[in-house]
Amino acid sequence: MKQRSLEELFDQCISKRLIIKNKDMLRHSYTPDVLPHRDEQIENLVHPLISALKGETPSNILIYGKTGTGKTAVVKYVGKALVRKIGGKFYYRPYINRIKPDIEVKNDDNAPLYFIYINCEVVDTQYRMLAKLCEYLGESVPLTGWPTDKVYDTFFNALDSSKRLMVVVLDEIDGLLKKSSEDILYNLTRINTDLKNAKLSIIGISNDLKFIEFLDPRIKSSLGEEELIFPPYDAVQLVNILTQRVSEAFYPDAVGTGVIQRCAAYAAQEHGDARRALDLLRISAEIAERENSKRVEERHVKEAKVKTENDRVIEVLRTLPAQSKLVLYSVVLLEKYNTSTIVTGDVYSVYKDLCRLSGQDILTQRRISDLISELDMLGILNARIVSKGRYGRTREIRVGVPINQIKRELETDYKIERVSSYVPPVQHKLG
């Protein structure tokens, strides 16, 4: 009896292997050998870099496009190809903290090309940026402690110590603005005038089209010398992209009819995000494997869509700071017990009650206002500014995800659970 079930388990596990051949190829970190529908962008990126390698002053490049339009993939693709061709070093793994390059090609004849990929969400201040760049050049700088100009000098000297072209890719470059650290952009874009041997070229990647409006005009002109736009993929293009991956990543006949089309259609609805399309495909396949299906079917895609949306929300909720949880919980309670629209003031008064009940510090309304904005940006709340004339200007707030899901998830936190019996007082509102 025992043996039979074990045998069944083996059979099951073996049959599971019939769908996905190579899962890595379905992850967005994977850069494929061919990038469909991006020839124009690749060309426009290669040209300025080649002329810089020929000795001209390099142009800085600004790349726009929404998430999943292939910005990062194209830049890495080009970087990889150039380093292989010309020689140099390429660092592209954003989250791996190490000094060894991902690709290194020796070439004695030419000045080496240093191609460095940095994600500004992670490296989000002038100091950290310079320290990171120093690290790649073999200079060790403490994570904190030095005055910034000393770090800058260290970087400058290390860079200029030999003849080379350094290309710094700043992904999610808008991350640098929020922390009011645009000095780094100013310094980096002007560094070429002081460099004697080396050259530096910046490639900024942003998914915010309005990004440049907020820039200091001096930075704007030097950073945006070349601008590349990455339009979203339409459903047909997404189908092409997925088809290409499917042929390599799946076993033959493992993907049912309409699966690719459905993944592409869902992703096209959400501004043509190829990353999303790939995620859907991968998760659909995982669901199919778990069910022991012979192939991925459309219903798996539907299931995958629901699953990814839920997972995202739960992950966000779980990692929310305690104060944000209290604010969100206040909105949830108001939405549950209150019929009128919810405004900032209501949230704040419920929030204060919850703080007293749970023994936490009460923050100011100014701060809560910011926390509400953050929750709005995360998509958990929907807040819009409305003017009620004589009765002031405020935000109307609604919960953006199924309320019971949020409530349940928040109440797994014992601090929230403790105040879960609280009922907000009935609002007496005009109008």
Place this chain on the structure above:
DNA sequence: AATCCACAGGAAGCCCGGGAAC
């Protein structure tokens, strides 16, 4: 047309923890 509400959201600065250098 003037008023005035209930906030939004910018600016400056405080405080604290963490890390490095002295």
Place this chain on the structure above:
DNA sequence: GTTCCCGGGCTTCCTGTGGATT
């Protein structure tokens, strides 16, 4: 140890504002 520096969370103080009401 002390001193210096940085970043992040937060407060205080402030100016700005759309439109119903006066």
